[in-house]
Amino acid sequence: MEALWDDFATAQNTCNGYLLATTISPEAPATDPARLYNFNRGTNAYSLQTDLRYKLQYNPSLHLEKKEAASWHEVFTAFYTFTGKLLAAEEAQTASRPREADWSTVYESWKEVLSAVYRGYSGNVFEAWTIPCLYVVGKYLRIFAIKADEQVAASQRDSGLAFGELQEEDAFGAASKNEKLEDAARQINRIFALCLGDRSPLEDSRKWALYYTANLLFKTYFRLNSIPLSKNILRSLRASASDTPELSSFPRAHQVTFKYYSGVIAFLEEDYASAEELLTFAYESCERRATRNLELILMYLIPTKMLTAHRLPTRQLLQTSPTLDRLFSPLCTAIKRADLRAFNAALEAGEDEFVKRRIYLTLERGRDILLRNLFRKVFIAGEVEDAKVDGGGVGAVAKRTRIPVREIAAALRMAGATEIDDGEGGVDTDEVECLVANAIYKNHMKGYIARDRGIVVLSKTGAFPGTGV
Amino acid sequence: MSGAAQPNAPTSKLQPSSDSSDSTKQPPATKPAAAQLDEDDEFEDFPVEDWSKEEEVGAQQQQQQGGNNTHLWEESWDDDDTSDDFSVQLKAELKKMEGGKKG
Numbered sequence: 001m002e003a004l005w006d007d008f009a010t011a012q013n014t015c016n017g018y019l020l021a022t023t024i025s026p027e028a029p030a031t032d033p034a035r036l037y038n039f040n041r042g043t044n045a046y047s048l049q050t051d052l053r054y055k056l057q058y059n060p061s062l063h064l065e066k067k068e069a070a071s072w073h074e075v076f077t078a079f080y081t082f083t084g085k086l087l088a089a090e091e092a093q094t095a096s097r098p099r100e101a102d103w104s105t106v107y108e109s110w111k112e113v114l115s116a117v118y119r120g121y122s123g124n125v126f127e128a129w130t131i132p133c134l135y136v137v138g139k140y141l142r143i144f145a146i147k148a149d150e151q152v153a154a155s156q157r158d159s160g161l162a163f164g165e166l167q168e169e170d171a172f173g174a175a176s177k178n179e180k181l182e183d184a185a186r187q188i189n190r191i192f193a194l195c196l197g198d199r200s201p202l203e204d205s206r207k208w209a210l211y212y213t214a215n216l217l218f219k220t221y222f223r224l225n226s227i228p229l230s231k232n233i234l235r236s237l238r239a240s241a242s243d244t245p246e247l248s249s250f251p252r253a254h255q256v257t258f259k260y261y262s263g264v265i266a267f268l269e270e271d272y273a274s275a276e277e278l279l280t281f282a283y284e285s286c287e288r289r290a291t292r293n294l295e296l297i298l299m300y301l302i303p304t305k306m307l308t309a310h311r312l313p314t315r316q317l318l319q320t321s322p323t324l325d326r327l328f329s330p331l332c333t334a335i336k337r338a339d340l341r342a343f344n345a346a347l348e349a350g351e352d353e354f355v356k357r358r359i360y361l362t363l364e365r366g367r368d369i370l371l372r373n374l375f376r377k378v379f380i381a382g383e384v385e386d387a388k389v390d391g392g393g394v395g396a397v398a399k400r401t402r403i404p405v406r407e408i409a410a411a412l413r414m415a416g417a418t419e420i421d422d423g424e425g426g427v428d429t430d431e432v433e434c435l436v437a438n439a440i441y442k443n444h445m446k447g448y449i450a451r452d453r454g455i456v457v458l459s460k461t462g463a464f465p466g467t468g469v
Numbered sequence: 470m471s472g473a474a475q476p477n478a479p480t481s482k483l484q485p486s487s488d489s490s491d492s493t494k495q496p497p498a499t500k501p502a503a504a505q506l507d508e509d510d511e512f513e514d515f516p517v518e519d520w521s522k523e524e525e526v527g528a529q530q531q532q533q534q535g536g537n538n539t540h541l542w543e544e545s546w547d548d549d550d551t552s553d554d555f556s557v558q559l560k561a562e563l564k565k566m567e568g569g570k571k572g
Contacts, residue, residue: 284525372546381559
């Protein structure tokens with residue numbers, strides 16, 4: 001028990017928020033692995049109040065004001081109850097009786113700790129330097145909520161009540177399968193509002209917890225598939241931007257995480273310009289050993305870059321992650337080579353994963369770039385030996401700027417574009433012209449279709465903008 | 470236990486650690502078992518809260534590339550390489566067509 005109180009005293013006397021947060025953490029520090037066990041066993045329901053009073057009010061090494069001591073007293077009372085529940089659940093877990101581990105109770109008891117901590121702030125008792133305590137309560141609330149919901153789902157499966165094709169929600173009516181996590185979202189939202197509404201001067205403000213809390217909410221809403229709720233958070237932050245410190249003054253971890261989620265939200269709204277900016281920042285500022293996070297950022301940045309800048313990841317970039325390599329390499333190779341068959345195959349192969357991450361539709365648009373590359377190949381392949389074509393000067397490599405639709409059709413057919421088949425073994429030229437028209441519309445090609453003559457007339461200069469021809 | 474490998478870097482600031490140690494008294498892992506790819510577009514906690522510019526990915530690139538991101542992104546079309554299979558076949562096909570009928 002003593003190490004905990006030593007840390008508490010040190011933290012209070014040196015205003016070390018992170019150290020303070022470790023004293024109420026559900027995870028014991030490596031230096032004191034039996035901490036929670038000792039805390040729980042070191043007192044009991046009868047002597048708890050007295051013990052706490054000695055530790056908090058009559059402790060010579062601590063100099064807490066009355067109100068502060070009282071608030072911490074509440075926190076540790078709740079914490080005591082919590083440790084009991086947690087230890088019981090862990091015991092059941094490690095004794096291979098996982099079904100008996102009552103994570104719902106653990107969640108509820110941690111929620112009490114959160115409430116006590118919350119009151120310490122809402123009553124303006126705890127000073128701003130202690131806000132890592134808010135991080136701890138929020139972070140673990142999510143974790144326990146997930147565990148509790150997981151367990152409910154598992155026990156429903158076990159009891160055989162979830163049968164056949166029925167979704168669990170249908171079978172059991174009102175109770176959502178994310179009940180605790182939804183509750184956690186509400187709690188963390190309260191914390192967010194608490195921080196947002198702090199009128200203290202910035203040196204002493206809870207506002208410094210804003211981005212950490214916002215990030216917790218993003219993670220929660222994403223997991224709950226309620227991403228639109230994230231926009232409320234963004235809106236609130238923007239609304240109070242004038243009296244909130246700049247994002248750049250917050251710890252890097254808060255910044256990068258925030259930019260990642262903001263970037264993904266923008267991506268999902270098809271605001272690809274913003275997504276590119278946000279995700280690029282997240283990528284470049286990310287700690288370089290955080291490989292998993294880098295992978296996640298790239299998962300969205302790659303499709304974004306494909307769309308905004310028409311650029312593809314290099315082999316070097318893709319090789320930084322086996323997952324990225326597997327998912328994107330075939331696709332990118334196909335686009336570069338204008339290999340429609342390979343592209344379709346790659347898209348189909350990765351479909352499940354792409355859909356889960358909501359990047360499928362964006363990647364599909366890679367087909368536009370592929371088609372452009374295809375038309376470009378036709379253009380380049382059609383070099384004319386006759387040098388007096390189209391005013392090309394001496395030595396200029398003359399390319400035809402008039403390309404028969406038939407030839408484009410042939411190229412498409414070769415590449416495996418089944419959409420141009422007319423169903424009778426021939427080619428539907430309307431479809432071909434449609435594809436060409438779309439490319440022109442999207443500014444992938446410059447020119448027009450002379451329909452009566454069945455020819456595509458390309459611009460003499462910059463027929464394929466951005467590609468050097 | 471978390472499905473993703475977390476870097477187990479010692480933290481200079483004492484903060485709630487998100488990696489699990491081996492103690493059986495250890496509280497729950499950061500994710501429920503079977504953290505599959507589908508649930509995981511969730512950012513991991515960084516092992517440290519803050520880091521210097523030198524430790525960023527961007528800084529690393531600067532050193533290696535002299536300020537350019539050239540090893541990250543490339544053009545979306547092939548170099549004017551007219552010798553790959555497809556281009557060769559295409560040329561042959563087009564020549565055939567041109568020979569047969571004047572456009």
